[in-house]
Amino acid sequence: MSIKYDYEAVVIGSGFGGSINTCRLARRWPGAVLLLERGRRYPMGSFPRSPHDVANSFWNLTPEQRQRPKAIAVQETHGLFDIRNFDHIDAVVSAGLGGGSLIYANVFLEPPEEVFDDNWPAAARKDALQPYYAVSKEVLGARPVPQSSDPRRKVIRTELFQEFAQSEGRESKLLDINVFFGNDFDNPTAIGIQEKNRYGAVQTSCVYCAECDLGCNTHSKNSLDLNYLHVAEHRHAARIETEALGQKIVPLDERGEEDPSATGEHGYRVYWLDLKNGHVECSALSRRVVVSAGTLGSTELLMRCRDLHKTLPAISQQLGQHFSANGDFLSFVIDGKKAANPNYGPVITQGTDYNLLKDFDRRHAFILEDASYPNFAAWYTEGIRPGLSHFHAFVRTVRLMASRFLKGLSTGHIGYAFNELLKGGLSYTSIVLLCMGIDKGNGVMSLCKEGFIHVKWPYRENKGLYDAIERMGKRFRDWTGAKVFVPLPNWLWPMKRNVTVHALGGCRLADSPQRGVTSAAPETFGQVFGYQGLYVADGALLPTAVGANPVATISALSERVAEGITGIRPTADL
Structure with a gap:
């Protein structure tokens, strides 16, 4: 008997991997693709700004409140920011339609070829991925901040970082960022003017408000809901369910019944919780599943299926290995003697290379990027x-x-x-230093006793990179005549906890299940070893840190996964 499937594909998560695959698969199977996203939609102007709304903008499910002090009342919020606390590492991830694209810093930067060492299978190296980098860059509209005579387009801190780079004998370059300045790259649309982008979504030419990392209320950020997802839903009839939390994946037998011993040749039943309606459990039958819940979410879901639910027992024991924080390190130079104006412009505009993009040195390779923060935070800075x-x-x-x-x-x-x-003066002359680089990628993810993801991060083994970044930060302090250089406070003794916004690894691509979790073979790219029709498409695929902001590489890999599933070579014509 034939199985009556509800969908040709179910995609779990709407970050870069999930959005790309939803769009590409929906084009191949119009009206037959379901996307599950745990967070909410954020229409133009809906991102929180008031103290009350920001307080409720964090992800906080009741079952996950394992360490909540008794004095704090139980409260469930389905907010944008999901902040995780682990062993010597904290992580910030996003929950919302568009995933991390809603709050990331916009940079599209390809890593150098030297990053793709022997840990990367041949089919996943730079030369093989080059066409997919090019396509995703075009779709995401990556370009540098426009250089024009309009004084409103002058970003003081960009020039400050360029001058510091020159003093260091380093190269600073304007970075490609996924920000909307109009459809014509040569003639930017005037600041604050709205127009439809090439995919039909209304956007505003960037207003330089410095609020990129809080969600862009003018839709000037080229977030995924304005390109890949917009086309998937409005042109290819993908069904999108928000506040839907993926729970379990179960393979089917030839009759369509659940069978944990099956290997996916007959499809899967996917379970999720409807968070809008009291955590009601829902399910659907699908021929294939793409897990794109981010490094932490995808690894956790697959671990729970393998180790708790026992529905995917054949997944490689490499699951959860090779966690990387992509060398993330955040620090501050406070109260300098040079103008910085960090409350104006896109959150990142330039990158200064420290042996990452040129003269590669794996031991100490990193990039220094400028950063802005919102005006209301500047008032807070003055207040302290x-x-x-x-x-x-x-x-x-x-x-x-x-x-x-x-x-x-x-x-x-x-x-x-x-x-x-x-x-x-304090907020005007204080500077945020964003660095990322090549860490050792030797963290380990596992399930804690309550069944949630946990990360163990060997910070001491990555201290060489962090020390090199700190030395640079102190030179920046001295160059600006600032009073203080300070890393993010939780890095200070005795805590020694770093923070990452670029969690990578856990389901890494490989040529065999002895070396990774997902296949790098061209015909099964991204497919979980041991299963047919079960794929991963997000940062969990990356075998190592890439040093550069990882969005470009995640997007390229995800385009490659989608091509393998659909058999259609991707172009920017969605």
Whole structure:
């Protein structure tokens, strides 16, 4: 008897891998692809900004509140930011339609060929991926910040980082970023003007608000809901279910019944929780499944299926190995003597190379990128100045006003007094240093006793990279005449906890299940060893750190996975 499938494919997760595969598979099978996304949709203008809304913008499911202090009330929120706390590493990931593209820093940067060492199968190396880099770059609209005579397009911190690079004898270059400045790359659309992009979604020419990492309320960021997902849903009739949390994948036998001993040749039943309706369990039959829930989410789901539910027992024991934080390291140079204005412009504009893109040195390779942060955070920065500084500014202002009164000046302009009170020197001259590089990729993911993902990160074995970044940061401090260089506080002794926004690995591509979890063979690229029709497409595939922002490589690999499934060579014509 033939099995009546609900879908040709179910995709779990809507980050770069999930969005690309949803679009490509829906083009191959219109109306027969289901996308499950645990987070919400975010239409233009809906990202949180008020203190109340931001407080509720974190991912917080009741079953996952394992270490909640009793004094804190139980509260479930399906917010944008999912912050995970692990062993010597913390991770920030996104929950929402578009995944990490909603809050990432926009950079599209290909790593050098030297990154693709023997840990990378031949079919997944730079030369093999080059066509897929090119296609995804075109779809995502990557380009540098426009250089024009319009003074509003001048980003002071870009020039500051370029000058520092010159002082270091290093090369700084403007980076390609997935930000909308209009459809014509040669003639940017005026700031703040809206138009439809090439795929029919309405976007606003970037307003330089520095809020990229909080979700772009003007839809100036080329997030996935405005390209791949927009086309998948509106042109190819993909069904998109938000607030739908993937739970379990079970292979079927020839009758369509669940059979954990089967290997996928008859398809799968996929289970998920409907978070909008009291965690009701739902399911569907599908010929194939693409797991794209991000490095942490995909690894956790497959581990739970293998080790808890016992529905996918044949998955390689390499699952969870080779976790990488992509060398992420965040630090600050505070209260310098050079203008930085970090509250203006796209969050990243340039990259300064430290033996990553040229003169490759695997031991210490990293890239230094500038960073902006929103204006409301600048007010907070000014608010945490030592109280004496505020008192002195207030006293000076009172003296100015008193002097006018004593001299009989009762009329006239007094803006200079408020300028003295509010000039905000600390936030204007403080700098964020974003670095990422080649770590050893030797972290291990496993399930904790409650059945959730846990990461063990050997920070001491990666300290050589972190030390090189810290030395550079101290030179930046000295060059700007700043008072303080400080890494993100949780890196300080005794905690020694790093933070990553680029978790990679866990389901790495390989030529055999003894070396990885997913196949790199051209005909089964991204397919889980031991199973037919079960694929992974996200950062979990990467065998090592790439040093560069990983979006470009994740996108290229995901395009390659989709081509293997559909048999259709991808182009930017979605």
